[in-house]
Amino acid sequence: MQLRVSVFSSIATLLALSVLICVHASNPMPATREEWEESTTTTYEITPATKTKKTSSTTKTKKNKKEKVKKEKKQKAKKGVPAAVDTRQLMADMYQHINAFGIPEHETKLIEERGGAPTYGEIKPESLATIFNDIGVTNKDVFYDLGSGSGKTVIQAYLEFPFKKVVGVELSEKRYNYALEVLQVLRQRDLVDPARPIEFILGDFAEVPFDGATVIYMCSTCYSNELMEKLAEKFSHLKKGLHVVSLKQIPNHASYGLELVKEYRLPMTWSGPEGSPVSIYKLTKPKKAKKKRA
Numbered sequence: 001m002q003l004r005v006s007v008f009s010s011i012a013t014l015l016a017l018s019v020l021i022c023v024h025a026s027n028p029m030p031a032t033r034e035e036w037e038e039s040t041t042t043t044y045e046i047t048p049a050t051k052t053k054k055t056s057s058t059t060k061t062k063k064n065k066k067e068k069v070k071k072e073k074k075q076k077a078k079k080g081v082p083a084a085v086d087t088r089q090l091m092a093d094m095y096q097h098i099n100a101f102g103i104p105e106h107e108t109k110l111i112e113e114r115g116g117a118p119t120y121g122e123i124k125p126e127s128l129a130t131i132f133n134d135i136g137v138t139n140k141d142v143f144y145d146l147g148s149g150s151g152k153t154v155i156q157a158y159l160e161f162p163f164k165k166v167v168g169v170e171l172s173e174k175r176y177n178y179a180l181e182v183l184q185v186l187r188q189r190d191l192v193d194p195a196r197p198i199e200f201i202l203g204d205f206a207e208v209p210f211d212g213a214t215v216i217y218m219c220s221t222c223y224s225n226e227l228m229e230k231l232a233e234k235f236s237h238l239k240k241g242l243h244v245v246s247l248k249q250i251p252n253h254a255s256y257g258l259e260l261v262k263e264y265r266l267p268m269t270w271s272g273p274e275g276s277p278v279s280i281y282k283l284t285k286p287k288k289a290k291k292k293r294a
C-alpha cells in the first residue's frame with residue numbers, strides 16, 4: 001500500500017516538473033517584479049459586488065499599480081491611530097451611555113438667541129466618511145465642526161482621517177462636557193497623539209476664530225439665514241481652498257468667494273435612506289484680510 005502511494009506521488013511530481021519546464025520555456029521568468037507587471041496582460045479586478053472580473057491590457061495594469069502606490073501613500077499619511085483599532089466599535093462603546101438630545105432650558109434659550117435651533121441630530125458616520133473621502137483629506141488639513149454636539153464628528157475625523165488638527169465648537173455646556181468625557185477615554189486608551197491636537201471649545205462659533213481651518217462642517221439645517229451669512233463672511237477671510245460642508249445652502253455664497261462644488265443627499269440620524277441635502281463649497285476667491293489700524 002505504502003509502495004503504491006510513493007509510486008503515485010513520484011509520477012505526479014514528474015508530471016508537475018515537465019509542465020513547469022514547458023511553461024518556463026515558452027514564458028521566461030522576468031528579472032524583476034516591475035518587468036513581470038509590465039509583461040502581464042491579464043489582471044483581475046474586484047468589483048464592488050466582490051465578483052471577479054477579467055480585464056485585459058497593459059494600461060490597466062499600470063493604472064492599478066499607480067492606484068496601489070496612491071493607496072499606500074494615503075495609508076502612510078494616516079498616523080496616530082493603529083490600524084487594528086475598530087474605530088466604529090470604539091465610538092459605539094464610548095458613546096453608549098451618552099444622549100445629547102436633552103439640554104437644560106437656559107442652554108436652549110442661549111442657542112435660540114444666537115440664531116441656532118434647540119433641535120438635535122447627528123450625521124451618520126458613513127456619511128461623514130463619504131464627505132471626507134470626496135474632499136480628499138490629507139495630513140495638512142485642519143477640521144472644525146461648528147456646533148459639535150457631543151463631539152462625534154470630531155472624534156471620528158480624528159480616528160479615521162489624517163487631519164493634523166481637529167476642533168469642535170459647541171454652545172451647550174452639557175454637550176461640550178460629553179465631548180470632553182469621550183476625549184478623556186481616548187487619552188486613557190493612549191489614542192491621542194500630542195502632535196495631532198484634538199480640541200473642544202465651549203462658545204459661540206460666530207465669535208470663535210477658525211485658525212488654520214481647511215475643512216469646516218456645519219450641521220446647519222436649522223440655522224437662520226442671518227447666522228449663515230455671518231459665518232460665510234467669516235469663511236471668506238480664511239485660506240484659499242477651504243472646504244465648507246453645510247447641510248443648509250449658504251445664501252449668496254458666491255458673494256463670499258465660495259464656489260459650490262458638490263451637492264448630494266446623505267443619511268443623517270433623522271432622515272430615511274433617501275438622506276438629507278449636503279452642499280460642499282470651496283473658497284476660491286478669499287477676501288483680503290482687513291488691515292489693523294495703528
Ligand SMILES: C[S@@+](CC[C@H](N)C(=O)[O-])C[C@H]1O[C@@H](n2cnc3c(N)ncnc32)[C@H](O)[C@@H]1O
Nearest residue numbers: 114116121122123147148149170171204205219
Ligand atoms: C444638529 S447638532 C449637530 C451635532 C454634530 N455636529 C453632528 O453633526 O453630529 C447642532 C449643534 O450646534 C449647536 N449650536 C447651535 N448654535 C450654536 C452656536 N451659535 N455656537 C455653537 N454651537 C451652536 C447646538 O447646540 C447643537 O449641539
